[in-house]
Amino acid sequence: MADSPAHSSDAILSAARASLNDQRAGGRRMATGKPIGQRSAALRRSSQKRKAVALGLSVVVAIMLVNLVIGLLSGLLHLLGWLASGAGVALLLAVIWMLLRDRAVTVPSLENLRASPPRQLVGQTQLWLEAQRSALPAPALDLVGQIGGQLDGLALQLDRVDENAPAVGQVRQLVGQHLPDLVKAYTDIPPALRGAEHAGASPDQQLTQGLARLSGELDSVTRQLAEGKLDNLAIQSRFIDYKYGDTPEG
Amino acid sequence: MATTLEAPAITLTAPDPVPVVAPAQAAGLVPLATEQRSKLDEKVDSFIADLIAQDTNSPEFGKRVDQLTSMGRKEIAAAAGMSNRFLDRPMRAMDKDQGVGANLIELRRTVETLDPARAGKLSPGKKLLGLIPFGNTMQKYFDGYVSAQGHIKAILDKLASGKDELLMDNAAIDVERTKLWEAMGNLEQMIHISKKLDAGIEEKAGDLDSSDPAKAKALRESALFYTRQRTQDLLTQMAVTVQGYLALDLVKKNNVELVKGVDRASTTTVAALRTAVTVAQAMTNQRLVLQQITALNETTANIIDSTSTLLKEQTGQIHQQAAASTIPVETLQRAFQNIYDTMDTIDTFKIKALDSMKQTVNTLSAEVEKSKGYIARAQGQSSAQVAHDGPSLLSLEG
Numbered sequence: 001m002a003d004s005p006a007h008s009s010d011a012i013l014s015a016a017r018a019s020l021n022d023q024r025a026g027g028r029r030m031a032t033g034k035p036i037g038q039r040s041a042a043l044r045r046s047s048q049k050r051k052a053v054a055l056g057l058s059v060v061v062a063i064m065l066v067n068l069v070i071g072l073l074s075g076l077l078h079l080l081g082w083l084a085s086g087a088g089v090a091l092l093l094a095v096i097w098m099l100l101r102d103r104a105v106t107v108p109s110l111e112n113l114r115a116s117p118p119r120q121l122v123g124q125t126q127l128w129l130e131a132q133r134s135a136l137p138a139p140a141l142d143l144v145g146q147i148g149g150q151l152d153g154l155a156l157q158l159d160r161v162d163e164n165a166p167a168v169g170q171v172r173q174l175v176g177q178h179l180p181d182l183v184k185a186y187t188d189i190p191p192a193l194r195g196a197e198h199a200g201a202s203p204d205q206q207l208t209q210g211l212a213r214l215s216g217e218l219d220s221v222t223r224q225l226a227e228g229k230l231d232n233l234a235i236q237s238r239f240i241d242y243k244y245g246d247t248p249e250g
Numbered sequence: 251m252a253t254t255l256e257a258p259a260i261t262l263t264a265p266d267p268v269p270v271v272a273p274a275q276a277a278g279l280v281p282l283a284t285e286q287r288s289k290l291d292e293k294v295d296s297f298i299a300d301l302i303a304q305d306t307n308s309p310e311f312g313k314r315v316d317q318l319t320s321m322g323r324k325e326i327a328a329a330a331g332m333s334n335r336f337l338d339r340p341m342r343a344m345d346k347d348q349g350v351g352a353n354l355i356e357l358r359r360t361v362e363t364l365d366p367a368r369a370g371k372l373s374p375g376k377k378l379l380g381l382i383p384f385g386n387t388m389q390k391y392f393d394g395y396v397s398a399q400g401h402i403k404a405i406l407d408k409l410a411s412g413k414d415e416l417l418m419d420n421a422a423i424d425v426e427r428t429k430l431w432e433a434m435g436n437l438e439q440m441i442h443i444s445k446k447l448d449a450g451i452e453e454k455a456g457d458l459d460s461s462d463p464a465k466a467k468a469l470r471e472s473a474l475f476y477t478r479q480r481t482q483d484l485l486t487q488m489a490v491t492v493q494g495y496l497a498l499d500l501v502k503k504n505n506v507e508l509v510k511g512v513d514r515a516s517t518t519t520v521a522a523l524r525t526a527v528t529v530a531q532a533m534t535n536q537r538l539v540l541q542q543i544t545a546l547n548e549t550t551a552n553i554i555d556s557t558s559t560l561l562k563e564q565t566g567q568i569h570q571q572a573a574a575s576t577i578p579v580e581t582l583q584r585a586f587q588n589i590y591d592t593m594d595t596i597d598t599f600k601i602k603a604l605d606s607m608k609q610t611v612n613t614l615s616a617e618v619e620k621s622k623g624y625i626a627r628a629q630g631q632s633s634a635q636v637a638h639d640g641p642s643l644l645s646l647e648g
Contacts (some may be wrong), residue, residue: 166331200309231425238421243414 036130036148039123039155047105055096062092107131110184114176118168122155125175135187137194137204143211150218151175157225167224174217182210260514262595264602265503267609268496270617273485276492277445280431280438290439294446297644302454306468318447318476321644322440322484329433329491330621332426350412350512351600357405358593361519364394364526366582392530395523402523406516413512416505423502430495437488439646444481451477490614490621497610504603511596518592522585529582 035041066088070081108116108124116124129144136144154171161168186194186207194203201209282290297314304311362368369391451474458466 231422231429234425235418235422238424239414239418242417242421 035126036133036145037123037126037152037155039152040126040130040148043123043127044105052096055092059089059092059096063089110180113180116176118163118172119155119158121172121176122151122158125179126151128180129183132183132187135191136183137207139208140186140204140211143208143215147179147211147215147218150215150222154218154222154225157222161225161228165225167221170224171221174214174221179214182207182214260510260592260595262507262511262599264507264599264606265500267606268493268500268613270613271489271492271496273482273489276485276489277438277441279488279492280434282435282438282442286439287442290442291446293644294443294450298447298450298454301451301469301473306465306472311468315472315476317644318473318480321444321477321480322437325433325436325440325646326483326487329430329437329487332430332433332491332494350409350416350508353405353408353412354512354515354593354596357402357409357515357519358589360398360401360405361522361586361589364398364522365586366391366579367586369394388530392526395526395530399523402519406519409512409516413509416509416512420502420505423498423505427495427498427502430491430498434488434491434495436646437484437491441481441484441488443644444477444484447477448474448481486621490617493614493617497614500606500610504607507599507603508596511592511599514592515589515596518585518588522582522589525582525585529579 035044063085066081066085070085073081105127107127107130110128113121113124113128126148129148133141133144154175158168158171186203189203196202199206297317301311301314304314369387451469455466455469455474458469
């Protein structure tokens, strides 16, 4: 009787409520469409810009070609030629729009992700995570959003830190390896089995727990990277105390 | 009368080297508050109760034991990072080739060229036939001051900025020590936990000996074994950290002494130059104008607040003596002797301080090396399980 609808009504109801809330908030399309961080957003923007420039150039070339052909013709054909070129331009614009809308940026593969230099790693990981979102359960999605924000903070720190600092190696491992490995291990599981209990917890739970841990670790790494700056201010104020304050020197 | 010019003797004491801190002595150096203690005890009690409740063959029991093996991972790693940093700290002030040390040597060299003892017998000269000045060695001697003043000012300026560097160094040490103190407090808490666990598990195993000998054995062989190992790791790290903490204090004390030395060297130099100005006036009736030095008088007095009163008093005495004394050159020589005394004191101090420092760095390097083995083990164990165990009962942030 365990499978009877009456027995699992609570679960069904709560799932329905969650689904309703989700849809009200814009649904999965909305949640998974937005970039999770500024770095990935910037990567998307720059990639769109590059594509737009390339397409724009090809449009100009196409128009010039059309005009060249038209220039060779004359008389009545002239007017017809202009109409044809107008139609051609409209068609090209439609193609551009289609191309820009979808897959504006290439999502890195795991291998490329790991090979990217520390400063670009964060943006790449954000892009990769965004691409995985459609496969992740709802609570993990929230965490991925949170991690996206944390990665932005981390990227700001990384920009100002020496690439050989010990913490940078830690970031590499965390952002380039442990985080994607965890998500990949989850997405490798057939969807039907992701809710079933295995080794003490369901894959859904394990993923969520793992992501929460990693989120905590990201926090502490970011703090570690900022420590030099925090120390610096403390040292300066202590020095000023020594030099101009009432405390005896040294 | 002339003896009143003597400045109070300066003593610079080199601190003793930091002794080796044995792991067994390391615990208890940072006091824990009573409420902290009872909170930790509660944690330990609930952990032990939870551990005993598990079947020793179940994965849950294994999970609890895993928590024991990685107990204090973060605390150890944090403290280890800081102790290593001490070894990177250059002994800036002690360095012979640059900084304060080099500037002091240069100052001494320049001052020696002005030493009246080297100038031979100074005489104001005579006037040949009552008209042509002749044999005025005094005049020549004091001319040396005019040409040397720029150089001396530059050295004294460098010394002043060197002093700032030393103060900055000490500020950095202060911050580092505050952080080390926190790290030691955390280690102390973990040591308290692990010792308490040791006693608690031992006791429970004793209770179970008759009723459930198999469980008692499992407790001793896994939980108790790892707890003891972890206690050792924590104590080793604590010993190294305490030693680093004490060593930083040594560097700071050295710097304080050196700052005193630099202050005194600057003061005595300026005093000697002032004396020269007065003596020149008294003996040759020439007005020795040392513009750069006059400017320096003001700045030096401002920089060295602690010694500026001394400088003022001395100047008053110099004026009196130079005017009253029958042998003003002797006054000048005494002023130079003051500079030499100061520099000799600094030199002896530096030799002793360097020795203490070397010993301290050696012992600390050896201890850090020893503790690295433990840390590697601790990190190897914990990296395997970072992702999957829940918030540990034994972590401090709970």
